[in-house]
Amino acid sequence: MWRVGTVVALHDETATARTITLKVPDWPNHVGGQHVDVRLTASDGYSTVRSYSIASAPGPQGRIELTIERLPNGEVSPYLAQELAVGDRLELRGPIGGWFVWRSEQTEPIQLIAGGSGIVPLMAMIRSRASAASTAPFRLLYSVREPRAIFYRDELQAQSDRGHSVSITYAYTRATPKDWPRPPSRIDAALIANTTWPSNLVPTCYVGGPTSFVESATDLLIAFGNGRDKVRTERFGSIGERK
């Protein structure tokens, strides 16, 4: 069933990513980690569907936020991340997906691992945890190209400063802040061992990002002693834009 959402706010997260706030009448409340399908139809009738993760926590007002990274060769993301304006309408289907989700009843340690825009569904989990006043122990390992590519920077900082905080580790792959102890590199076994929950605490792990990133992070988690059934994944593909 398709619903029509109206764009009520736009906010740039980085030079290439934008958060779109939509008001959707009769929106059935979602769970952190779920996605929506967005359908765009051209004037000639050609229509195309893409999946995007919801970034916001569930709330009472029928509003959802999507953060969309503009992909150079994307068919849909340049429109959503650049041309869309407040007042425009989008067709939406969802919320969708019952596996890559965190529910506020979960009290076990949670390990989140994000590569680039893979942070979006994990941010919805962090926001859901805050809005539910959950004290479930959360850790986030967030791999980004460079400091200015971080999404939700101030809000993540606030989440790591508050009581019952979310512990956050950044890993930079191309350029680091000044005097950063770790040279630019991909997530590796040492970083997993030093910054993620010990596997004997049996954390539930959520890994989001491009397919190759998810593959490698998942393999490292399993090599570190986590059970395959404790690692849930959301691969975006190399295009980051799911058909």
Place this chain on the structure above:
Amino acid sequence: MSSHAHEYIDGNAAAGDLSKIFAVDVTAAQGQCANCGAIRRFAEAHLYMQAPGVVARCAVCEHVLLRLVNVRQCMFLDARGMAYLRLDM
């Protein structure tokens, strides 16, 4: 389109298309591969969307679990690659 022609994503991404057919979320259901016998969540299957339609393959042996193709007003669903699917009702 991706330059990685055979790159897969997670079964999660088929949830929207499957919701057109099933009343409950199939991606959280457990299914058994008819080829190797592995029991996994559908969300863990490898999903290929470059084909005309959607192909889900077993994450263990890459056997085709399910194919879903939309032709005009018809949906073709081929799920013979799964021995069973356990849905939480």
